[in-house]
Amino acid sequence: MxxxxxxxxxxxxxxxxxxxxxxxxxxxxxxxxxxxxxxxxxxxxxxxxxxxxxxxxxxxxxxxxxxxxxxxxxxxxxxxxxxxxxxxxxxxxxxxxRALLLISTVAGRRLYDRLGFRAIGANAAHVGIADKGGPSDGVSPARPDDLPQLAALDGAALGYPRDALIAALAADGETAVVRDGEAIEGFAICRRFGAGHVIGPVVAADPGQACRLIGWWLARRRGETVRIDVPAEHADLAAWLAARGLPRGGESPIMVRGAAPVSGTGVQRFALVSQAMG
Ligand SMILES: CC(C)(COP(=O)(O)OP(=O)(O)OC[C@H]1O[C@@H](n2cnc3c(N)ncnc32)[C@H](O)[C@@H]1OP(=O)(O)O)[C@@H](O)C(=O)NCCC(=O)NCCS
Missing domain, CATH: 3.40.630.30 (Gcn5-related N-acetyltransferase (GNAT))
Incomplete structure (x- = not known):
């Protein structure tokens, strides 16, 4: 041994x-x-x-x-x-x-249960070959000076700040935004990951806006492997993705040890960065 x-x-x-x-x-x-x-x-x-x-x-x-x-x-x-x-x-x-969050695999579940984590939701990966985009009116590439607004929107949606992460992801990938004048209402980051691309996080005011942002990226990644991690509460988005070549995989519990975060109102998180980063 x-x-x-x-x-x-x-x-x-x-x-x-x-x-x-x-x-x-x-x-x-x-x-x-x-x-x-x-x-x-x-x-x-x-x-x-x-x-x-x-x-x-x-x-x-x-x-x-x-x-x-x-x-x-x-x-x-x-x-x-x-x-x-x-x-x-x-x-x-x-x-x-700190309260700790994670997304459990089947293999890890007993360990996390034993450590006092409890399930507060579920997530599933949509993985496939993007076969079509979707209407993406009002979507455009982000500008470098948009970064503080992206971090603020992400923090508002989640109930905790991830400024350094959002800055690193924006530098690593590309960001699409929906703006109203100078104000950004929603955004989606797309970057290389593993053998393909990941779209996430996606933060938007409503499901229609989230689909426009994701549709913008799918049109640009047509024929390529794409992954999007979507929380269980967004069933309509899950069906919309499945119709575009990205079927939903099995759900994994989102778990917390300590007080659960309280999401803001007005803006929602439609896709995670990844299962590992939340
Ligand atoms: C999940 C994972 C990280 C657990 O790591 P691990 O080192 O095997 O975990 P531990 O040994 O600490 O504990 C796992 C089990 O081994 C048992 N164990 C620990 N020491 C042991 C020993 N000396 N002899 C026998 N069993 C032992 C534990 O009681 C536990 O059993 P249980 O889950 O049935 O209660 C590992 O299985 C893994 O890498 N899986 C694939 C990747 C993955 O799913 N990661 C989790 C992401 S959320």
Whole structure:
């Protein structure tokens, strides 16, 4: 039986080894996806005595009151050896007073239940080859000086701030907006991820606006693999996506440990950044 690994911070030098671990559990993160996560979040690794990486976890501080946990992956040869639990214990300690959110896989559910997480919703990935766009009247590319408004809209929709994340995503990908004069009413970021593109976050005033923003991106990604993570409450959007080549996968619970965030009114989140970042 191998001795218990040491839990220590992950940095950019670990991105390739971390990518190898997430590939081993069946996820499609590229090294670049890991580098982006490490630039905006806090990484933890489980290291054997010889320095080999056996487990990963990222957590993303969203203001003083919330954090999101993801990319929890343990070397399949070492499952059920306590590494996942050790990574989670360290993340909970490092996050201090923050409430922690995550989206659970089937494999992780018992661990999170045991740690006091409870389900507050569900999310499902829509993945497929984009086969048509949709009406996208009023949608245009964002300008660099739109960034503060994008971060403010995202924070209003979620009930906690993610300014550093939104800035990193906007720099990594491209952003489409709906504006009324100088005021931005909704936006959708599209960026490379894994073997294709991800559309998200999508923040909009209503479902029609969300479809126009997503339709704008689907028209530009026609014939390519696209992923969009849509919370369960947006059933109409889910059906609309399925009709465009992006069927809905199985639902995964959105869980919280601590007080659940209170979303704002007037603007809603229609698609996540990802299951790992919320
Ligand atoms: C989910 C995951 C991270 C859990 O990691 P892990 O290191 O296997 O988890 P742990 O060993 O800490 O705990 C898992 C189970 O092993 C058990 N366990 C822990 N130490 C053990 C030991 N020495 N002997 C036998 N079982 C043990 C735990 O009790 C737990 O069992 P239970 O869930 O039936 O109660 C891992 O299965 C994984 O990488 N899965 C694929 C990726 C994934 O789904 N990640 C979660 C994303 S949200």
């Amino acid at each position: 191998p001795s218990a690994p040491t839990i220590a911070p992950l940095g950019p030098d670990h991105a390739a080894a971390a990518r190898d671990l997430t590939t081993a559990v069946g996820w499609s993160h590229r090294r670049e996806d890991w580098l982006l996560a490490l630039a905006v979040g806090r990484g933890l690794g489980a290291f054997d005595g010889d320095g080999a990486l056996r487990g990963t976890l990222m957590w993303f501080p969203y203001g003083a009151a919330f954090g999101f946990v993801g990319m929890i992956a343990v070397d399949p040869a070492r499952h059920r050896g306590g590494i996942g639990a050790a990574l989670m214990a360290r993340a909970i300690e490092d996050a201090g007073e």
